[in-house]
Amino acid sequence: MNKRMDRSRLNIGVYHLKPYARTEAHIKDLADCGIDFVICMDNDRPALDLFHKYGVGAIVSGIVPKWWGGNGAGSGKMHTINTLDKYEAAAASFVDHPAIWGIDIGDEPSALDFPHYGKVFDCVDRLFPNQFPYLNLYPNYASVSHNTAEETECQLGTATYEEHIQRYCENVPADYLSYDFYCFDHNLRVMGVTKHYENLRVVADACLRTGRSMWIVLMVNSHDPDIWMTENNLRFQAYTSMAFGAENITWACYTAGWWNNQVLDGEGNKTQQYDKLKKINAEIRTLADEYMKYRRVSTHFVGFAGHPHMAAVQQEAVPSLSTGVFFDVKADNGAPLVVGEMVNRNADGSVALMVCAADDPHETDPKEYQITFRAPDRCVRALGGDGYKTVTDLGGGVYAVAVKSNEGVLITAR
Numbered sequence: 053m054n055k056r057m058d059r060s061r062l063n064i065g066v067y068h069l070k071p072y073a074r075t076e077a078h079i080k081d082l083a084d085c086g087i088d089f090v091i092c093m094d095n096d097r098p099a100l101d102l103f104h105k106y107g108v109g110a111i112v113s114g115i116v117p118k119w120w121g122g123n124g125a126g127s128g129k130m131h132t133i134n135t136l137d138k139y140e141a142a143a144a145s146f147v148d149h150p151a152i153w154g155i156d157i158g159d160e161p162s163a164l165d166f167p168h169y170g171k172v173f174d175c176v177d178r179l180f181p182n183q184f185p186y187l188n189l190y191p192n193y194a195s196v197s198h199n200t201a202e203e204t205e206c207q208l209g210t211a212t213y214e215e216h217i218q219r220y221c222e223n224v225p226a227d228y229l230s231y232d233f234y235c236f237d238h239n240l241r242v243m244g245v246t247k248h249y250e251n252l253r254v255v256a257d258a259c260l261r262t263g264r265s266m267w268i269v270l271m272v273n274s275h276d277p278d279i280w281m282t283e284n285n286l287r288f289q290a291y292t293s294m295a296f297g298a299e300n301i302t303w304a305c306y307t308a309g310w311w312n313n314q315v316l317d318g319e320g321n322k323t324q325q326y327d328k329l330k331k332i333n334a335e336i337r338t339l340a341d342e343y344m345k346y347r348r349v350s351t352h353f354v355g356f357a358g359h360p361h362m363a364a365v366q367q368e369a370v371p372s373l374s375t376g377v378f379f380d381v382k383a384d385n386g387a388p389l390v391v392g393e394m395v396n397r398n399a400d401g402s403v404a405l406m407v408c409a410a411d412d413p414h415e416t417d418p419k420e421y422q423i424t425f426r427a428p429d430r431c432v433r434a435l436g437g438d439g440y441k442t443v444t445d446l447g448g449g450v451y452a453v454a455v456k457s458n459e460g461v462l463i464t465a466r
Contacts, residue, residue: 335437
């Protein structure tokens with residue numbers, strides 16, 4: 053299902069580019085910020101011409117009938133409202149454009165609507181041969197059903213989040229699974245990070261079981277107007293997601309969409325978030341080509357024993373990690389690491405660890421320390437957001453790589 057989006061690379065998107073930010077200068081700035089695509093774009097042909105000029109894709113809303121799960125009041129009713137003939141009619145009047153990569157078919161539906169969404173997905177995939185259907189799911193802090201089968205006013209439409217994801221995989225024939233998670237939403241407070249970890253675990257494992265690509269929507273803006281996301285807040289979100297194998301990262305929001313402190317203000321001027329996002333996207337790009345040579349097989353929480361961020365995570369932490377190639381992987385100061393274990397997609401025998409130095413997501417006390425490990429009889433390299441890092445031989449077969457809090461590093465062994 054590659055179509056116009058090159059799925060062999062890690063793609064970076066944003067939500068929303070409002071009409072006040074669609075001049076050529078704005079769209080050039082968007083591309084310069086490292087953005088590959090925009091979600092919730094409308095069918096603005098002059099803007100799409102500029103997207104094509106600068107190599108930016110659009111996932112376009114308003115082409116087919118809209119559906120949003122919202123508070124769950126419409127759960128299970130989509131099949132009676134968005135009938136398949138409406139999608140056929142929409143396709144009949146559609147005029148293609150090379151910048152249109154995807155067709156937005158909805159956001160955060162209830163599991164009660166997944167059977168119909170399976171039909172909609174197939175229908176849109178057939179009717180729009182150059183585009184893929186885009187569907188995004190709830191995070192695990194959406195409400196669950198505590199009522200009867202007849203009383204369906206809940207968001208997930210299932211008793212648990214794991215069941216919600218399972219039902220999606222059973223009913224919707226997409227080769228990706230996209231969801232949003234805003235771990236610095238002030239409504240989540242201290243539970244934001246632990247729920248983020250658990251959501252990553254559930255979705256990444258479902259993707260592994262079903263052969264899907266994991267896509268995630270993260271926050272560059274903020275719920276609280278007095279708080280601005282820092283560079284390290286962005287790093288933490290991106291690199292923990294990559295430790296779970298994310299292949300598509302979207303930032304919300306570039307212009308007004310929801311909440312506060314977007315990348316551009318209401319008049320289309322850059323805020324302080326523009327340079328932060330550009331820097332973090334450049335770091336991701338530095339890692340991305342090598343990272344995409346590998347696929348995730350498991351993720352480990354190293355050094356998290358007794359840590360409050362493990363409170364809701366249904367996985368045991370380990371004091372150090374041994375994979376059969378890498379041994380005794382840990383931080384020299386005991387700091388927590390989220391470590392993705394990866395294998396080469398071409399099965400050439402090389403393996404990798406995607407590591408996030410996850411000790412300080414809220415940036416209260418950033419540190420510098422070393423990741424230490426052994427990798428007998430292997431050629432080892434370490435790639436960070438600024439390029440290749442020094443791998444120091446400490447003797448006795450032990451290697452070390454220096455990191456800073458929230459940094460991501462890809463360690464490969466051949």
